[in-house]
Amino acid sequence: MLTPIRVRGRRKKRPANTLSPPQQDATKRPKGGRPLMSPAARLTSSQSKTVQRAHRLIAKPVPPHKKLSRLETLPVELIEKIFLHSLNVSFPRASLSLAATVSSERIYRALILLAFWNDLPSSTGTADAASAATIAKILSPLDYVPRDLDERSALQRAITRCKWCTVHRLLHRLPDLMELTIRRYWHDAGITMSDDQQQGLNRFLAREERDDEPSVFHGTDNANNHYTLSVSPLISVTVTCHETATARTHRILSITEFPERVLRGEDGFPSETMIYLETLRIASGFNSPELTETQVSVARDMLQKGIHVALIENNADALASLLKIDEYHFRCKNTTVPATNGVPYTIPAGHFRTAVRVARRDPALFQLLVRASAESVPADDSEITQWAMDLDGPFGRWLLELMLQLPQRIEAANANPVDGAVFYLGRANGQVELARRYLSEVLGVEQLGTWMEESSCDLERQWRAL
Structure with a gap:
């Protein structure tokens, strides 16, 4: 039996004797459905659609992707080096990319230490390898070069006006400044200590000392002169030579102006x-x-x-x-x-x-x-x-x-x-x-002394809390 093949094309008029129901007259269709629009409504709809079509045809300009400069594409370490070499606080303000690169705690730390450490040349001796390595580690990632008074003053003024230079950050850098000062004016002065004295100083710097341990340490130089190191936490370091009866006090936080x-x-x-x-x-x-x-x-x-x-x-x-x-x-x-x-x-x-x-x-x-x-x-x-x-x-x-x-x-x-x-x-x-x-x-007292030595702040307690 052959299978009929349906071929698409013009439909032929069906013979009259087919059994399909006759088509209904369009005039006799049931009422209902969507009402016809009035001429005014058709005009309004047509205009609205024309405006929408025109808006879709107008292509919105695609914002161009900002291309990074050659400076911004450099490695992070190199950008940090450039910033620390220039010491220009406006450098991060040049772009968001540069600001994100140099806005880190280690950069803030290096800037504070450089600005507030008064690194005067040691009176005797030169830095030994161990002390130089410790100082370089503390100041990392800075390639340290001592700054004179005018340079430090300008840097202090610049960073204390920055929002990142908060009271919290400055206070937490005081222990590092104290260690730098001791390294420079005690170890680099050619003074050596016995093992127990060195261990006591290490415990003191690590804040592991007992309450009854003094903050006074002893040492000798190559000429067998005897020295005493007295530390006032967060304030100053005093080095005394007993033979010459001389004492030099070095302030830990060397400020040039009050913020x-x-x-x-x-x-x-x-x-x-x-x-x-x-x-x-x-x-x-x-x-x-x-x-x-x-x-x-x-x-x-x-x-x-x-x-x-x-x-x-x-x-x-x-x-x-x-x-x-x-x-x-x-x-x-x-x-x-x-x-x-x-x-x-x-x-x-x-x-x-x-x-x-x-x-x-x-x-x-x-x-x-x-x-x-x-x-x-x-x-x-x-x-x-x-x-x-x-x-x-x-x-x-x-x-x-x-x-x-x-x-x-x-x-x-x-x-x-x-x-x-x-x-x-x-x-x-x-x-x-x-x-x-x-x-x-x-x-109701007999005398009233100077109030300069009075303080509402216990720096000894503050030193242990940092």
Whole structure:
């Protein structure tokens, strides 16, 4: 039996005698379905579709893929070397690729160590191979070259303005700076130690020493001279030669200026910032009971802003630290005895008014300002006078007496800032009657020494916690 083959083509008209049902007339179709569009609707739809079709036909420009420069395609190690050789903090700002390459903890660490280590030539001897290798390892990946004062100052100023240079990072580099200082001025000076002394020093640097172990170590040089190494953690290293009775102190954190953003209290004065501020003050030598020459610069206008912030925060510790920095630096630069050409130390009168408004019932802030410069209290200020009367206590009565005697006290302080002022470096001058009355009537003590050595920060504890 043959199988019929279906061939596509024109359909032939079926014969009339087929059994298929006849086609229905189009006019007799059942009503329903989608209604016909009106002419206005068809016009609107046609225009809308035309606009959509035109939008699809307009090809959107494909953003070109940014091609990396030849510098950006270099190996990471080579880019780091270029950056550390140039020491240009604007280098990472050239592109996101370069910023990602050099933004690492080891780069931050190398920059901080280079900026804050005052690597003066050793007085005797040269670096041995072991010590040189240790120093190179600590400073890796930096190809170390000592920097002079101007270069270090410029680098410090540049990196302390960077956002990555946080208080946390700076504090955690202090142990490395201390080890570098010991390596340079003890080992590289040709001083050798016995095995037990060397082990004790190693335990000290690793913070594994016992509480009863001293931070003093002994050694000898090739000429059999005896030396003592005294370490004040995070502050300084002192090398003493017994035969010559000479001692040299090397500061661990060699700052050339106080960071402005810390002085002005840009982020306030939380506990971490206070530790950093006190560490900078003590490490820079601003804790001496006597004035010593300093090369550290202080932006006094920024510091006065910080004092205002500390007053607004009612933060006595921050206020005391800032006042100590301000007074010590100012007196180092301007105090002469007799004060023929010197400039008297004063603080803005507005600070006293702020202290009155912030703490009306607590004179602690006002007393700190008085201890810095009693002669700066505004004599004819009605607000302060009323506040002193409202205190109704020994300090209020003493303050009213001070305001009456201010003309004489200012004249005496200008003539002799050391012995003529009511307070000098926080010390109450016993030869001044108002100072004696302050000790007996207000504090109830016999004497009040300099406040430069006082600190709210325990650096020994901080050293063990880092």
